[in-house]
Amino acid sequence: MTDLSPQLLLYIGTAAGLFAIGLYGFIVGPQTLRRILALNIIGAGIFMLMVVLAYRGLADGAADPVLQALILTGLVVAVSATAFALALLARLKQARPGQYRPEQEPGP
Amino acid sequence: MSLLLFDATLCLLLLVLALASILSRQLVHGVILYIAFGLMMALAWARLATPDLALAEAAIGAGLTGALCFSALARQQLHLPVVLSWPQRLWPAVFVLLMLGGVLAALLQLPPTASPLVDVAQAELINSGVSHPVTAVLLNFRSWDTLLELVVLLLALLGALQVAPAAKATTSWPLSLSWSRLLAPMVILLAGYLLWAGASQPGGAFQAGALLAAGAVVLRLNHQLNWLRWSNFWIRLLIVSGVSAFVLAALLAMLLTTDNTDVIWLRWPPQLAGGFILLVELFATLAIALTLTLLVVGEPAAAEQAQQNSGGEAHD
Structure with missing residues (x-):
């Protein structure tokens, strides 16, 4: 892969960096909404990586249409998954409003 | 060369926005920075000559996800920012850096041949x-x-x-x-x-x-x-x-x-x-x-x- 153009190498580095940042945010948290944002950042990094891989080995500057179509599908699926996750989160907040004050939680 | 400079600036901006969105202490700031990140992603798709993705990302990544997160934010109670201790920040960072090194090493070893599906x-x-x-x-x-x-x-x-x-x-x-x-x-x-x-x-x-x-x-x-x-x-x-x-x-x-x-x-x-x-x-x-x-x-x-x-x- 080292024979790619400097532009694509730069984007590979950025994609890996975005993946790492998203992973860090997902582990550290602490709010659930921020974890969902972090998952979206991981997704953005992976999509960017797929675009760079679509240029692999093609000389005339045309990208692999199969990978592009997969990413397009992935974008729409990602936003619907995010919407579902946020709906679950809203339900969770409604069920136990004082999430960060454990002493007020109706414990099991 | 000037375009490479533009790419480098864009990539740096993407990384900084993502990091700031993760590390910002207020959740509101995180969401706003994430929306800016989505807009910059659309620009990156355009630079990578994939206009299909740029069009979808501009509407979905920045617009719809931003609106979704804002409405989720409106439902949440405001609470004090949670302060994490140093070990709580350090160990995940070490783990993530190890992962990053592994991912980069694996990526650079991929064979540079095109997928047969293209033809x-x-x-x-x-x-x-x-x-x-x-x-x-x-x-x-x-x-x-x-x-x-x-x-x-x-x-x-x-x-x-x-x-x-x-x-x-x-x-x-x-x-x-x-x-x-x-x-x-x-x-x-x-x-x-x-x-x-x-x-x-x-x-x-x-x-x-x-x-x-x-x-x-x-x-x-x-x-x-x-x-x-x-x-x-x-x-x-x-x-x-x-x-x-x-x-x-x-x-x-x-x-x-x-x-x-x-x-x-x-x-x-x-x-x-x-x-x-x-x-x-x-x-x-x-x-x-x-x-x-x-x-x-x-x-x-x-x-x-x-x-x-x-x-x-x-x-x-």
Whole structure:
């Protein structure tokens, strides 16, 4: 892969960096909404990586249409998954409003 | 060289925005930085010469996800920022840096050969009914993916409608109302153009649907289009029509296949493929637009609905 153009190498580095940042945010948290944002950042990094891989080995500057179509599908699926996750989160907040004050939680 | 400088600046900006969105102490700042990050991602797609993705990302990544996160933010109580101790920050960072090194090492070892599918897709493009390769892959070669994706969207909407509590009633201000009215015809025109252009150039059902959804969300947040809700029969019909039109088109294509030797599910007859793709895309656009809109704006508060039904009786 080292024979790619400097532009694509730069984007590979950025994609890996975005993946790492998203992973860090997902582990550290602490709010659930921020974890969902972090998952979206991981997704953005992976999509960017797929675009760079679509240029692999093609000389005339045309990208692999199969990978592009997969990413397009992935974008729409990602936003619907995010919407579902946020709906679950809203339900969770409604069920136990004082999430960060454990002493007020109706414990099991 | 100057373009490489632009790329380097863009990549740096992307990384900084992502990091700031993760590390910012206030959740509100994190969400706003994430929206800026989505806009920059659209710019990165444009720089990587994938305009299909740039169009979809600008509407979805920045617009719809931002609106989603803001409405989630409005539901949350404000609380003090949580302060993490140093070990709590350090150990994940060490782990993530190890992962980053592994990922980079693995990426640089990938063989630099193109996927064999590229040549196959190019060779079959003549028989696909469209001349834009991405649309050909989405709606002809890999139409299973697209059909199942529409099913996923439908499932996500059904799930979100089941669990989400009713949205809070919001107020709009005059400027945003008049601006959204001005924007609406342009959004419809642009979406129609994108749908039609998808056959030969970047564009297509996803981009058009995402754009329509973004326009509809803006109008819906300004209390326009009050008929756009799940309880409306026609809206439900159109949302389901994305999947059902696809399946019906596939059945029709099976019937119209002249040689009975190999009838294959979801294979369009080459001479009619263009028409089939346009039909499927039209309904997919409407279904995607309505599903995404309802996913973002959700249902209005039950009290508001009850008031409308019972003619303005006093309710809680």
